[in-house]
Amino acid sequence: MAQAERELDEAVKEHGPETPVAFTNTAYYLPVIYGYTGQKVETLDGMTPILEKARAFLTPVPTDKLWLPYLGETLDAGVATLFAQEIIEALRFVRGEQPERMSLSGLALPPAAPATDSAFTAPDEAAVEGRVVSAPSRGSYTLNGPIDDIQLRTWGIQLVDGRMPGFAAIVGCAKSNEVAVKIVRELQRRGILIFLSGNVNGRSIIHQLVEEGVQLGYDTYTVPFGTDTISAIYALGFATRSALTFGGLTGGQAREVLEYNKNRVFAFVLALGEVDDLKYATAAGAITYGFPVIADTLIPQILPTGITTYEHVVSMPFDEIRGNDDLERAERLVERCIEIRGVKISMVDVDIPVAYGPAFEGEIVRREAMQMEFGARTTPGFEYLRMADPDDVQDGRVQVVGPDLDEMEEGSNNPIGIVVEVAGRRMQEDFEPVLERQIHHLVNFAEGLQHIGQRDITWIRVSKNTYTRGFRLAHLGNILHASLHSDFSAIVDKVQITVYTNLEQVEELRSVARAAFQERNVKTANLTDESVDTFYSCTLCQSFAPDHVCIINPERVGLCGAYNWLDCRASYELNPNGPNQPVVKRGLISEELGEWESFNEFVYQHSNTNIDRMTLYSIMDAPMTSCGCFECIMMLIPEANGFMIVSRDDPSMTPAGMTFSTLAGMAGGGQQSPGMMGHGKYYLLSKKFIPKEGGFKAVVWMSANLKEEMRAELQEVCEGIGEPDLLDKIADSNVATTVEELMAYLEDIGHPALKMPSLL
Ligand code: SF4
Ligand code: ZN
Secondary structure (H helix, E strand, O other): OHHHHHHHHHHHHHHOOOOEOOOOOOOOOOHHHHHHHOOOOOEOOOHHHHHHHHHHHOOOOOOOOOOOOOOHHHHHHHHHHHHHHHHHHHHHHHOOOOOOOOOOOOOOOOOOOOOOOOOOOOOOHHHHHOOOOOOOEOOEOOOOOOOOHHHHHHHHHHHHHOOOOOEEEEEEOOOOHHHHHHHHHHHHHOOOEEEEEOOEOOEOHHHHHHHOOOOOEHHHOEEEEEOOOHHHHHHHHHHHHHHHHHOOOOOOOHHHHHHHHHHHOOEEEEEEOOOOHHHHHHHHHHHHOOOOEEEOOOOOOEOOOOOOOOOOEEEOOHHHOOOOOHHHHHHHHHHHHHHHHOOOOOOOOOOOOOOEOHHHOOOOOOHHHEEEEEOOOOOOEEEEEEEOOHHHOOOOOEEEEOOOHHHOOOOEEEOEEEEEEEEOOOOOHHHHHHHHOHHHHHHHOEOOEEEEOOHHHOEEEEEHHHHHOOOOHHHHHHHHHHHHHHHOOOOOOEEEEEEEOOHHHHHHHHHHHHHHHHHHHHHHHHOOHHHOOEEEEEOHHHHOOOOOOEEEOOOOOOOOOOOOHHHHHHHHHHOOOOOOOEEEOOOEEEOOOOEEHHHHHHHHHHOOOOOOOOOOOOOOOOOOOEOOOOOEEEEEEHHHOEEEEEEOOOOOOOOOOOOHHHHHHHHOOOEOEOOEEEEOHHHHHOOOOOHHHOHHHHEEEEOHHHHHHOHHHHHHHHHHOOOOOHHHHOEOOOOOOOHHHHHHHHHHHOOHHHHOOOOO
16 A cells, blocks of 8 residues: 555656556456446546545554454455555556567467358468467566456457366466476466466566466466566456456446456466465455465465355465375365366366367467478368268277378478268268367367368468477377367267378368368358248357347357357257257248347347347347457447447557447447447358348448458458449548548548438
């Protein structure tokens, strides 16, 4: 408290009370303070009442007071600590002391597996090389500072579908570098997001990991906030923002924000090394969120439950943990943390010589670190999954036809063909693409493997380290065999895998695969809303946005972009009581709006009776609700009689005077907001793209990055609707970031929306 008060005082004297304060790229101000109090701290001046409030939480510590079994004063002091910490961090921004984050580290991965099978683009080496990590090489690193809203939303879908079951805020320094790496690997293996901060006598776990060459960054689920304890506040800011973003809560709903975290965000604090007063005080703040604290040293415990689900503070002195060596102790420590927080983990046991789990999905294998690669544009690479007769499939059979890794030159580029044959009583041809698309992340989950693309543009890299540890091509088969069985047990009875590496056979089989891909393309193109009688619901996001329901029709992907109609149908087969339920079209109310009685009833029942109407073909009249993990947001610009489309990874200003983060804050949380709607990016290519409001012709502004990324496909759309020049008539942030600029551009270029019937 004293530090915050003193630094604020100095900052006001030096910079003036009106000086603006903000964390980068968030629409939630200083999020912990905003969540707790609803106060939007935007200037130095605005900090003063917050610190006064925090001061009032502190009660003097009487020396002669009896010990009492309640925590009230401790928790109050914890909250005061959090407020002070957030202010201290924000003041660092004012003084320009915040580490500049690498400009690319916040970007999402390139879209390797698009939601619709018909649309895919060739992988681009530049885009991949651009996936910068925070620890580019041993010995140097970049501290992250606060996580931006874009990244929070990008993780949204992983948080809801269980790939990312929770987060661990690690504070301090492990007993040894080896133990530090082991703890992080154990957490990564389970898909737990890891926030790193703090130190013990100047040495931080961040130093330990960097010294051991561990890749830190968003892509590997490891975020280094800072080497002091105060930066741990960003973990709680992240927690607060999950509640605001996905829970539909607003600042000041303190109780709801905290309960949301207790019930839905499976986080814990792991304190490594000596726990000093500041760490104690921070821990007390974390407990208010329902996050327990586990220390690897001897400290007083707080075992009664109540605010957290189980114990509040648990002491587990490292050297007293049972185990043959430190590595085993580290593993037990992680297991105990998971138990105390009640994190639910599902893990597949894959028999390969390297670690395996979702945290390795975004890991990069740079050219220098690469042993060899496959199918990198200059050589053919494909992957093809097909249904086969049960008699022709021998479960678990893995064959490698052609040279294996140890017969390939270091740094070489080789052909590859992966053929997966699946048999199962409930397997259907329609599930082939759904299962095939899994290959991408299943292969990526292996430490030191990088997989990009799909179908006939597969590109795989194997790292030197992974090769040296004994990884060979047959292990690819082991991965696919084990994971397909575990993730799709209801439709997969038998799987066999053949990996081809000789050019002739790869080329021959690639043409067989291509013919099948072509057939699938035609089938997908013919799959229209009219051609089926059942649409599917998705309520996966209800774990975060309790009122949200997606209805997924063949011509519209879920707004996260991760689920299309075929996926939902397969998912229903896999798990009939799961989040994807069939809803039969019944009781047509309006064909134009895409409104049916059966969908209205379903949505009403599943939105806690908050939404009683929902149309599928309109954004102005009862549009679909928006959870928080949407890829794009679409919003009416009344002056232009059209809509703007803002993509999640576009940080620039829009003509609405708001950035994506702010817009998303208005639309998210499972609300229905006419004129505003979250959607998946492939929805833009659909013939059922807001047909009631005029379809793609009504788009007047679009994020420049999205326009470029999807240029070829969007051009096809424009030609299909008889407006071949439309794409260049759509403005972007290069030509307009205000309504005035937008109007001038549209009028000048003659955008068709201006002549369309008024949307209002
Ligand atoms: Fe969430 Fe909708 Fe995606 Fe399902 S389809 S995961 S409900 S956004
Ligand atoms: Zn969602």
